[in-house]
Amino acid sequence: MAIIKCEEFLSRFEPWMEGERHADIQAHLRNCPHCHAIVNDLNAIQAEARSWSSSETDAPERVWTALREQLEKEGLIRDTVLDSKRSGRQAASARWLWGLFGGVPRPVLAGAYLAALIAVAFALSGPIHKKVNEEKWLEGTRIATSPLRAELNTAEQNSALSLASSNSDVSASLHQNLAIVDNYIALCEKSVREDPQNEIARDYLYEAYRQKADLLAQMSERGENVQ
Amino acid sequence: MPEADAIRLAQQGDAAAFERLYRLHNRRVYSLCLRMVGNTAEAEDLTQEAFLQLFRKIATFRGESAFSTWLHRLAVNVVLMKLRKKSGTESSLEEITEPDEESGGPRRDFGGPDLRLSGSIDRVNLQRAVEQLPPGYKSVFVLHDVQGYEHNEIAEIMGCSIGNSKSQLHKARMRLRELLHEALRAKAREDRKAASADAGGED
Numbered sequence: 508m509a510i511i512k513c514e515e516f517l518s519r520f521e522p523w524m525e526g527e528r529h530a531d532i533q534a535h536l537r538n539c540p541h542c543h544a545i546v547n548d549l550n551a552i553q554a555e556a557r558s559w560s561s562s563e564t565d566a567p568e569r570v571w572t573a574l575r576e577q578l579e580k581e582g583l584i585r586d587t588v589l590d591s592k593r594s595g596r597q598a599a600s601a602r603w604l605w606g607l608f609g610g611v612p613r614p615v616l617a618g619a620y621l622a623a624l625i626a627v628a629f630a631l632s633g634p635i636h637k638k639v640n641e642e643k644w645l646e647g648t649r650i651a652t653s654p655l656r657a658e659l660n661t662a663e664q665n666s667a668l669s670l671a672s673s674n675s676d677v678s679a680s681l682h683q684n685l686a687i688v689d690n691y692i693a694l695c696e697k698s699v700r701e702d703p704q705n706e707i708a709r710d711y712l713y714e715a716y717r718q719k720a721d722l723l724a725q726m727s728e729r730g731e732n733v734q
Numbered sequence: 735m736p737e738a739d740a741i742r743l744a745q746q747g748d749a750a751a752f753e754r755l756y757r758l759h760n761r762r763v764y765s766l767c768l769r770m771v772g773n774t775a776e777a778e779d780l781t782q783e784a785f786l787q788l789f790r791k792i793a794t795f796r797g798e799s800a801f802s803t804w805l806h807r808l809a810v811n812v813v814l815m816k817l818r819k820k821s822g823t824e825s826s827l828e829e830i831t832e833p834d835e836e837s838g839g840p841r842r843d844f845g846g847p848d849l850r851l852s853g854s855i856d857r858v859n860l861q862r863a864v865e866q867l868p869p870g871y872k873s874v875f876v877l878h879d880v881q882g883y884e885h886n887e888i889a890e891i892m893g894c895s896i897g898n899s900k901s902q903l904h905k906a907r908m909r910l911r912e913l914l915h916e917a918l919r920a921k922a923r924e925d926r927k928a929a930s931a932d933a934g935g936e937d
Binding site for chain 2: 553
């Protein structure tokens with residue numbers, strides 16, 4: 508085996524550190540304390556560096572908080588939890604309308620759908636600024652919501668009919684819930700009549716109508732399934 | 735949620751997927767930044783910046799390279815930009831390595847003094863030495879010796895050849911050895927000075 512000198516060792520040192528083992532280099536290292544010391548030093552540096560990875564820690568939570576804020580500010584992220592709630596609500600509305608007008612012929616359905624939306628929007632979301640307009644507003648509300656109430660009544664009759672053949676506990680429970688919601692609507696209507704400027708009362712009434720529509724939709728669906 | 739699903743959902747702007755990707759990778763990115771700058775506040779800012787750039791560009795990720803490689807490339811670039819700004823110059827790739835070696839200056843003596851490093855290296859003095867490395871050497875050293883990346887991955891991260899990565903790592907280790915020897919010698923001088931001061935005080 509050829510004996511190599513320090514210079515040659517140093518020129519082939521890089522592959523040695525990468526794991527390439529050659530007998531002539533090993534022999535040189537055995538006989539050269541100078542080069543042997545270099546190898547030992549670099550091995551010690553590597554060993555110390557490797558031990559650092561075991562003590563790696565997550566970035567502090569404030570980094571994510573700040574990052575998220577920035578992403579929101581730039582409109583790069585959307586909250587899927589909120590989105591799914593929103594889309595769930597939209598789906599419920601669709602079900603609500605379908606259930607509500609399920610028994611009505613299609614051309615009539617579209618008209619009733621719009622009438623209901625306009626009535627609800629006009630009656631429940633319209634601002635009331637002056638006391639002098641309250642009576643007018645109440646009258647407007649009564650007129651505007653009457654088609655909605657009429658449609659709800661029709662849907663209720665249809666649902667009741669479609670469920671008539673079913674005597675299950677679930678059907679009984681739906682009827683019971685409908686009575687509760689009707690009571691709730693009556694209470695909300697009373698509150699709105701007493702204090703037309705109370706937006707919370709109007710919100711509750713709106714929500715009550717929605718609940719009734721949801722319930723009717725469920726009853727309607729169930730009736731269809733039973734039939 | 736597996737990483738591939740998180741990437742796909744993040745590309746659609748899903749907040750939970752962004753968070754999942756952050757949780758999966760923040761530790762390595764933060765550690766890389768911390769080793770490179772040696773300062774927790776700066777490392778936090780750089781981690782945030784690296785992820786911000788990642789999320790801004792995530793729609794363009796096509797999976798040609800591993801996601802972590804892509805992220806590390808962004809992180810290394812963010813850190814190198816910061817270090818260049820700090821030094822007040824727009825450095826070229828050569829300048830972030832070792833100026834005297836690249837320009838053919840006097841070659842350093844690999845052998846150095848006879849002081850033995852083994853047993854005297856600890857976290858603090860190695861970190862101090864790493865901080866003194868030129869940014870290019872530092873990146874390769876941290877990626878390879880600390881984080882365990884292979885040269886082909888480092889080449890992709892750093893945008894250089896595999897041979898270049900190997901050569902930079904070798905130079906980084908040799909430079910660290912010198913810096914550690916210098917620190918050892920300085921300590922030995924201080925110890926001697928302190929000992930002679932003590933001896934003088936006793937007389």
